[in-house]
Amino acid sequence: MLTIYNTLTRKKEAFHPIHEGVVNMYVCGPTVYNYIHIGNARSAVAFDTVRRYLEFKGYKVNYVSNFTDVDDKMIKEAAAEKITVPQLADKFIKAFMEDTTALNIEPATMHPRPTHEIPAIIDFVQRLIDRGYAYEVDGDVYYRARKFKDYGELSGQFIDDLETGASQHVSADEVDKKEDPIDFALWKAAKPGEIHWQSPWGEGRPGWHIECSVMSTKYLADTIDIHAGGQDLEFPHHENEIAQSEAATGKKFVNYWMHNGFVTIGKDNEKMSKSLHNFITVHEILKKVDPQVLRFFMATTQYRRPIQYSQDNLTDAQNNLSHIQNTYDNLAYRLQDAAEGTDPAVEKQLADFKQKFTEVMDDDINVQNGIAVVYELVKYANNYLDNETVHADAIKGIQQLLQTLLSIFGVKLSAHTQIDDDQIKELIAKRDAARAEKNFALSDKIRDDLKKQGIIIEDTPQGTRYRKE
Structure with a gap:
């Protein structure tokens, strides 16, 4: 049975969706004022992988992920670029879609934008005022955080501690306006020249936190199965979402809260973020790194664990992915001379691999143990290919399972039509091992198979050499 670590309860819980066979999932998306950095991409990849595994298990996933297209950063950057806020948003939404498509991230069921939801946001804020939770x-409209009895539960913080910290992060003018330092903005009055909309409280724009409450409840339900995002969103963003949503609907907002770990960089494993000015954009990385490798690198670390971004770790990912791809190509190569039919022993082993993969992934989407099962499958495939006789249906079964499991990690496998140098060296190594074991039938077969590919093997006193015709 699938279990998920719930940030709210701080324990793994058996996953039971509200509606059988359907999962409603909301993932906080980026503020679109710049290219996404690798930390933003980590969240997108992590929860795309979760989504893919849920789909593998047979669920229909309604996956909503927003774009924050109006806030202080958007206004500042638009002014710097001398364009409007909507123009800035359109520019970087397009860039986001290009980057995430390269990383093979499935499009969300819906990508709502706050600027397209202003009437719904105003209605939501008014409902909170009417119920005494806002003023x-x-x-400006503020939420009375202390009125919500469970405020701080998600992030494990105490109201009194929050009050002490809050007064240090807002202006004196704002402190004077608020009834309580921990109250937060639902609607902000517009400053001269800022983007704004008309509301019952004057010209203004929505606060950051209210946006996700409105869009998740509007497009999914008052109570959703999974809400996900980065660890840095636990407080205040997700804490405030809970307070707003449950005060407005009178219902539990989310059944399972999921948060991904940070991307770190450098020898001190410093968190990567725009605020620390140590970030690397995906836009730049993809000029140097194969998107498949970057996806594989991020998707094979369990979502709650931190990822250290480094060239060494990228190289390891590239080598591991190349090994899997080479095996897949070798399977396609042996298919050319495979005997018809299948092999019952292979069928049973493949069923065992699939069951084992499911068992380890059911433990809070443990992709590290999941990819370990894939490596075992690759080893089994290579051993099977050493047999003098292989069966076509068995090879196709191995290929299909490799494709299915790798697709959960967002990796596409397809057979290369042209054998490459790494594959040649791998086959020569197998031939050398066969000769050492006096398995001349296999040795000759590998030599003849390579010859069909235009590769000539030469046995010399210095070792085996090859040349291409």
Whole structure:
């Protein structure tokens, strides 16, 4: 049975969706004022992998992920570029879609944008005012955080500690406006020249936190199965979402909260973020790194664990992925001379691999143990290919299972039509091993198979050499 670590309860829980066979999942997306960095991509990859595994298990996943297309950063950057906020948003939404497509991230069922949801946001804020959870001051609307009895539960913080910290992060003018330092903005009065909309409280724009409450409940349900995002969103963003949503609907907001670990960089494993100015954009990385390798690198670390971004780790990912691809190509190569029919022993082994993969992945989407099963399958495939006689249906079964399991990690496998140098060297090594074991039938077969590919083997006193015709 699938278990998921729930940030709210701080334990793994058996996963039971509200509606049988259907999962409603909301993932916080980026603020689109710049290219996404590798930390943003980590969240997108992690929860795309979760989504793919849920689909592998047979669920229909309604996957909603927003774009924050209006906030202080958007306004500042648009002014710097001398364009409008919507123009800035369109520019970087397009860039986001290009980067995530390269990383083979499935498009969300829906990508809502706050600027397209202003009437719904205003109605939601008004509902909170009507219920006594919010109040208006000079065109700003604030949420009474202390009125929500479970405020701080998700992030494990105490109200009194929050009050002490809050007063240090807001202006004196804002402190004077608020009834309580920990209250947060639902609607912000517009400053001169800022993008704005008309509301019952004057010209203004939505606060950051209210956006996700409105869009998740509007496009999924008042209570959703999974809400996900980076660890840095636990407080205040997700804490505030809970307070807003449950106060407005009177229902539990989310059944399972999932948060991914950070991407770290450098010898001190410093968190990568735009605020620390140590980030690397995916846009730049993809000019140097194969998107498949970057995807594989991020998708094969369990979502709650941190990832250290380094060239060494990228190289390891590339080598591991190349080994899998080479095996897949070798399977396609042996298919040319495979006997018709199948092999019952292979069928049973493949069923065992699939069951083992499911068992380890059911433990909070443990992709590290999942990819270990894939490596075992690759080893088994290579051993099978050493047999003098192989069966076509058995090879196709191995290929299909490799494709299915790798697709959960967002990796596409397809047979290369042209044998490459790494494959040649691997086959020569197998031939040398066969000769050492006096398995001349296999040795001759590998030599003849390579010859069909235009590769001439030469046995010399210095070892085996090859040349291409």
